[in-house]
Amino acid sequence: MADLIWLHEGALRRTHPVFAAAAPGTAAIFVWDRARFAAGHVGARRQLFIAETLAELEIEIHEGDAAVLLPQLVAAHGANRLLVPASPDPAIIGQIATIRQAMPQVAVEQVEDTAFVTLPREPDLARFFRYWNKARKSALRPHGV
Amino acid sequence: MTALVGEAAAADETASLKGGRMAAEKALAAIDPIAYAASRNHLDGAVTRLSPYLRHGILSLDEVRNHALASVADPRQAEKFIQELAWRDYWQRIYLVHPDRIWNDVESYKTGFEASEYDSELPADAVDGRTGVACIDQFIAMLYETGYLHNHARMYLAAYVVHWRRVRWQAGAVWFLEHLLDADPASNNLSWQWVASTFSKKPYIFNLDNVAKYTGHDINTRMADNRVLALSYERLGELLFPNLEPAHG
Ligand SMILES: Cc1cc2nc3c(=O)[nH]c(=O)nc-3n(C[C@H](O)[C@H](O)[C@H](O)COP(=O)(O)OP(=O)(O)OC[C@H]3O[C@@H](n4cnc5c(N)ncnc54)[C@H](O)[C@@H]3O)c2cc1C
Numbered sequence: 054m055a056d057l058i059w060l061h062e063g064a065l066r067r068t069h070p071v072f073a074a075a076a077p078g079t080a081a082i083f084v085w086d087r088a089r090f091a092a093g094h095v096g097a098r099r100q101l102f103i104a105e106t107l108a109e110l111e112i113e114i115h116e117g118d119a120a121v122l123l124p125q126l127v128a129a130h131g132a133n134r135l136l137v138p139a140s141p142d143p144a145i146i147g148q149i150a151t152i153r154q155a156m157p158q159v160a161v162e163q164v165e166d167t168a169f170v171t172l173p174r175e176p177d178l179a180r181f182f183r184y185w186n187k188a189r190k191s192a193l194r195p196h197g198v
Numbered sequence: 199m200t201a202l203v204g205e206a207a208a209a210d211e212t213a214s215l216k217g218g219r220m221a222a223e224k225a226l227a228a229i230d231p232i233a234y235a236a237s238r239n240h241l242d243g244a245v246t247r248l249s250p251y252l253r254h255g256i257l258s259l260d261e262v263r264n265h266a267l268a269s270v271a272d273p274r275q276a277e278k279f280i281q282e283l284a285w286r287d288y289w290q291r292i293y294l295v296h297p298d299r300i301w302n303d304v305e306s307y308k309t310g311f312e313a314s315e316y317d318s319e320l321p322a323d324a325v326d327g328r329t330g331v332a333c334i335d336q337f338i339a340m341l342y343e344t345g346y347l348h349n350h351a352r353m354y355l356a357a358y359v360v361h362w363r364r365v366r367w368q369a370g371a372v373w374f375l376e377h378l379l380d381a382d383p384a385s386n387n388l389s390w391q392w393v394a395s396t397f398s399k400k401p402y403i404f405n406l407d408n409v410a411k412y413t414g415h416d417i418n419t420r421m422a423d424n425r426v427l428a429l430s431y432e433r434l435g436e437l438l439f440p441n442l443e444p445a446h447g
Contacts, residue, residue: 099381167258
């Protein structure tokens with residue numbers, strides 16, 4: 054089974070668990086998506102910061118609409134699984150849905166980052182301190198266990 | 199790739215914090231959770247400037263926390279710092295579960311005004327950094343020059359825009375997103391809502407004494423240059439929120 058990794062601007066490091074979830078040596082791709090950057094108000098300074106980070110990461114970069122390019126790139130790489138760092142960004146979530154529809158034969162999996170805290174159940178998010186009261190103990194332990 | 203870096207660099211030559219994992223690790227190695235707890239409220243305090251690296255996943259909250267714990271004898275010495283990291287985790291959780299809260303008022307304003315009474319655009323003098331309120335103009339200049347602001351400066355600017363200028367928080371949030379290096383829809387927009395009172399019990403306001411307390415000599419806190427801030431909280435409350443019952447006690 055051949056994998057491909059789609060790294061986006063919320064997960065720009067080689068130690069992200071998405072790399073461990075993929076077969077060794079799997080290629081990672083970043084799509085410089087001007088339309089998504091514009092919609093997300095990504096200014097020039099942040100674009101430079103992201104570009105500097107990518108330069109150090111030494112990964113494949115393509116320019117265009119991620120939702121359109123990724124099915125093509127998956128095919129070009131002969132991959133049958135696309136791994137993506139999990140993101141709360143609705144724009145990225147929407148693109149993942151579009152990609153899934155475009156290539157139903159390919160598994161598209163989101164990989165969570167290492168957890169900051171471990172909670173027995175979904176915390177009450179109404180106010181910060183309700184969350185913190187439940188999260189504190191775990192947050193003060195290495196690896197949040 | 200080099201072309202992209204060049205293009206972005208041409209658009210902005212003033213960025214101060216560099217991207218990349220190497221720069222991130224250097225910033226991480228320099229953190230001091232004990233000094234942080236003692237001084238983080240001050241503009242020249244031992245804050246970490248890790249936010250752009252955390253925002254872009256160049257560092258994870260988990261590894262930053264682990265590093266902080268490893269640098270102290272007792273976990274409680276790192277608690278204040280780890281609690282601030284937890285704010286990021288908290289906002290990200292809301293983003294995932296309630297994406298609609300990023301651009302919509304979570305609750306109504308508790309300022310005595312309806313949302314419709316706020317302007318939907320930033321005034322030109324604020325965009326230009328020429329409001330005539332000296333410290334505010336300095337904070338705006340910092341934002342433009344460095345893409346970074348201390349948490350207090352963000353709170354001051356947000357409160358000034360929403361409460362002194364009566365502008366909807368959404369307009370201010372877009373402004374910050376366009377200029378901050380750590381621009382994050384959840385941390386930014388929900389913090390704006392917290393200041394505005396659409397995601398908190400009451401509006402956040404400050405006065406010139408507060409600015410003077412937390413800033414150094416590089417910030418102009420002369421009364422004559424910051425008239426609209428040079429008032430007591432009671433007086434500011436009356437001026438900014440005339441429809442509210444005066445607070446007693
Ligand atoms: C109006 C307003 C807008 C903001 N916009 C953003 C934003 O776009 N992106 C962003 O990352 N933070 C935002 N913040 C939160 C906070 O001001 C910054 O995270 C912090 O100032 C970054 O500097 P630092 O890395 O030196 O922080 P430190 O004090 O050293 O904290 C360490 C890390 O903890 C996290 N953190 C600390 N305080 C907060 C907080 N209140 N909310 C969320 N995370 C926090 C950050 O990731 C930060 O890097 C905003 C706050 C306000 C009041």
